Amino acid sequence: MIADGLDQAVAALKAGQIVAFPTETVYGLAADALDESRVRRIFDIKARPATNPLIVHVADVAMARSLAANWPHEADRIAETFWPGPVTIVIERSDIVPDIVTAGGPTVGVRCPDHDLARALIRGCGSPLVGPSANRSGHVSPTTAQHVEAEFGDNVLVLDGGPCRAGIESTVVSLASRPFRVLRPGVIGAPALSRAIGEPVEEAAETVVTGGAAPSPGLHARHYAPRTRCILVDRIDEAGPGRICAIVRGPAPSGIPDVIVMPENAADYARALYDALRRADDSGADLIAIERPPLEGRQAEETAIWASIADRLSRATTASYG
Ligand code: TXA
Ligand code: MG
Numbered sequence: 001m002i003a004d005g006l007d008q009a010v011a012a013l014k015a016g017q018i019v020a021f022p023t024e025t026v027y028g029l030a031a032d033a034l035d036e037s038r039v040r041r042i043f044d045i046k047a048r049p050a051t052n053p054l055i056v057h058v059a060d061v062a063m064a065r066s067l068a069a070n071w072p073h074e075a076d077r078i079a080e081t082f083w084p085g086p087v088t089i090v091i092e093r094s095d096i097v098p099d100i101v102t103a104g105g106p107t108v109g110v111r112c113p114d115h116d117l118a119r120a121l122i123r124g125c126g127s128p129l130v131g132p133s134a135n136r137s138g139h140v141s142p143t144t145a146q147h148v149e150a151e152f153g154d155n156v157l158v159l160d161g162g163p164c165r166a167g168i169e170s171t172v173v174s175l176a177s178r179p180f181r182v183l184r185p186g187v188i189g190a191p192a193l194s195r196a197i198g199e200p201v202e203e204a205a206e207t208v209v210t211g212g213a214a215p216s217p218g219l220h221a222r223h224y225a226p227r228t229r230c231i232l233v234d235r236i237d238e239a240g241p242g243r244i245c246a247i248v249r250g251p252a253p254s255g256i257p258d259v260i261v262m263p264e265n266a267a268d269y270a271r272a273l274y275d276a277l278r279r280a281d282d283s284g285a286d287l288i289a290i291e292r293p294p295l296e297g298r299q300a301e302e303t304a305i306w307a308s309i310a311d312r313l314s315r316a317t318t319a320s321y322g
Contacts, residue, residue, distance in 0.1 A: 001154050002145055006117060009159040010124035018045060020134040020148040021121050022161025023113035025086050025169050025186070026141040026274070027148050028057065028131030029156065030121065033067075036098040039130055043100070045155065048137040053103040054130040055088050055170070056110050059122040064110040067128060069094045074175050074197040081196040084114040086166050087188050090174040101130060107176040117161045133169060134158075138223055140281070140316070143167050143274045150278070167271035168308050173201060181205070185311045187270065189304025204311070223315040224274075226281035230288040230317045245285035247276050249293060258283045266297050266305035273309060277316060290317065 003009045003019070013019045016038055019030045029046065031038040033056045043050060058064045061079050065071045069092040078089055093108035102108050113119065113131075122129050133141040134148045134156070142148045145160035171186030173193055181202040182190045194201040228245075236246045236253050245258035249269070252259040260276045263269050280288040295310055296303045 001157050002149070003157050003159045006120055006124065006159065009121055009157060012157045013121070013125050013129075018042065018156050019121070020142075020145070020152075020156050020158040021115075021118050021129075021131065022145070022159060022164060023057075023115045023118045023131070024084075024164060025113070025166045026143055026164055027134040027145070027158070028113075028118075028129075029134045030057075030125075030129040030131055032125060033057075033101055033128040033130045034096060034098065035127075036100050039098060039100050042130060042132060045152065046132060046135070046137050048132065050100070051103050052137075053105060053107075053109065054101050054132050055172075056097070056101060056108055057118065057122060057129045057131040058110055058112050059119045059128075060112060063122075063128055064089070064112065067094055067097050067108055067110055068092060072175055074180070074199065077197045078173070078175075078193060079112070082188055082193075083112040084119065085112070085188070086114065086168075086170040086186050087111060087193070088170045088172045088184075090172060090176050090183065092176055107174070109172060111170055115161055117159055121159065138225060140224055140226055140274050140277045141169060143271070147275070147278060163271070163275075165271065166267075167273055168305075168312060171308075185304070185308040187267070187301075187305050187308060189300060189307065191300055192304065221315060221318045224277075224312045225316045225318075226277050226288060228281050228285060228288050230277075230280075230290065232290050232292050232313055232317045234292055236289050236291055242286035243284065244287050244289050245280040245283045247280055247288065247290040249291055258285055262293075266302040266309070269293060270305050270309055273312065 088109045088111040090109045143164040145158045171188045172184035182204045190201045190203045
């Protein structure tokens, strides 16, 4: 159900309903981060493992500080440079943050979203809000209000802010221990973070974690995935057995009825990616074949975006179909 506007969303959230909200990256599912029982309902509706901590969304740096046991000056540098924006800072948490938010861990991830409606919702509620992506655990993140409706129907009230500008989830960077490290790649890369704080920031450990304990629990190998079998290929030039939906960057290949042509440019590709995966999934195809995008762009900014696209695509195409 789409909300009439901000006031209805604030009232619903205060009454304990689950509200989806727009950010510049993807839509999130909101609940008062300081209210344990409301946060638990978010885990339930997403079928999210209790071991996967939530990001807490704040309206400003002061609110972020209130959640931290220790707010290092590097966090100020990142916030000054990138907030409001697509960077989540992981820091030592304060006692006011319920265990359920951090999956029992000693750290909390905080981010100030670059979307007026998101910050107005936080201010309207007067409390920081958890905001996991508004999809069932492991599925493709939503970048429109309609995606959220397709995911949860009338169980969630959606504050519609139009299509998300960035299209890929925030960079998650840990300042909780040294060396500082990117835990989840996003459009802001490790080199840009490192420049902002004047200290090295390690790249995300591995593109795909194939087993064992993940450094960030959201980094399990299969994630961001359509329900249809999904593969990455160098070129799509012929139809195989069964019905294929092709996601390409170049000219549309002939002989394949379902083709989604993606933008050439990294930022535009990122913005279009999750909608393309959802449309491919809805196409009725037996197989989604994705033409492998480049790994590097001309500038560092583009390379960071292609790297985070590669990360999401490798997770979307990691076979675990049993
Ligand atoms: O762009 C985004 O970050 C979106 C929008 C809605 O803000 N939210 C989002 O939330 O992607 P979610 O829950 O889908 O992904 C959060 C990621 C997970 O990989 C989680 O493991 C990691 O952030 N994370 C959260 N808190 C953490 C912590 N304390 N330590 C390490 N990783 C953490
Ligand atoms: Mg998610």
